[in-house]
Amino acid sequence: MKTVVVTGGTSGIGAVATQRIGSVPGTRVLLGARRGGLGSPETLSLDLTRLSSVKEFVGAIYDRIGDAEIDALVLNAGSQFPNIDHRTEDGFEMTFGVNHLAHYLLLRLLLPKLTYGATVVITTSDTHDPKINPLAPKQLDPEQLAHPPGRRRRTGFSAGFRAYSASKLCNLLTARGLADSNVAKLKSLTVIAYNPGFTAGTSLFRAWPLWAKVAVGVASVVRPMTRLATVEQAGTNLADLALGRIIPPVGHIYASLVNQQLLWPDPSELARRDDTVVGLWNDSARMVGLLTTV
Template sequence: MSAVVMTGGTSGFGVHTVSRLRSADGPIILGTRTPTDDEHLALDLTSLASVRRFADQVLNRLGPQPIGALVLNAGIVRPDATARSADGFEMAFAVNHLAHYLLLRLLLEQMAEGGSIVLTTSGTHDPARNAGLAPPRHAQARLLADPDLDPGAQTATARGGQEAYTASKLGTVMTVRALAGHPAVVDRQVTVLAFCPG
């Protein structure tokens, strides 16, 4: 019996996903800002320290029990790119990309043979899709994490917020592509998916 660990399961389509996952045999652990019961553990994706605490709690709770599905669904879009995370990173990049990247790295060794890792992304990063949001200006992680270093960033504008969001989702796609070749994924035949609900 393996567990499901998920972010973004308390609102939006994440709620429906959790209701479908309840038919599985193993426990479900949801990371949430406001835990309400034993199924929910505190997780603030704006803080990498909180991500580390959450991962430690998950591993302590599961013991040797493997994770059958790691679903990293939570995300934000902001009206601009002026907010910073507790660690000083641009907020959309911190929440949508960095926090989930750290979490999957911390939990990767607990993945079950034949398990699944699903990261929610968005096709808005692809200008050919004409999704109505500004595509990323680039994929330079240092400048995305700190757009104040980027002379072309328009952080105080709606365009800046859209670029931050679409770049963070491009980062998710790139993470999935890289993760698919990771030895822990290949050796255990873990399926890695970039899920675009749109």
């Protein structure tokens, strides 16, 4: 029996991936979601806006699987907010707290349970790259992302999208940090940062302003001409990466779905900087109260 742990598996590409993973004979899926429940997949309560909930979720996994180990960890959950004015229970800016920090803590706490040769897939986005997205970060300050300076007026969509892009950079940097770690080498982990590309039909766009939602709707209508991936295609690739059906080329961890083809390009220049990886890893460990090294 193989065990796969998934976040963000109740809708969109995550739901497709979860269904495909769960359909493989001899595979057990443990899904983290806001509401736990019975049935298949086994769903355990997880609220990524609370670090205490992440710890409770990890405890529930340890209890549920006993002496068994985890064969694949899929950190797919992500949200985009219309501004940067909201905070998590722990006081972090919501986008940074949910998309990055909660998943960083979850990864760190589950590392001891990953079996030798396990696969870790973290969903990122090509919006992290300034060559693709002009709002992408050109430098990274984790402390400012976690605690943005106060403003007299409410922030808007551009600030929210900047925060989303930065959080996706953090997801990619976390994957790089894990891949370079001692534990990844000792356990021969396969680590992948997966960009599903612009995929119309997911819940990610629910916080977008009306004009942007209209643009997404138009894009979904003309998808055959634009060669945008469908939710089914993006989710299938996610499942295949988690199941080891797609093997990364040597020296690459960034998988990007472009024009309905899975490629292995170089990420942004900032994402390739080792000092940025180390800085984020150490700052994140401090924020969640863990040791920096693994």
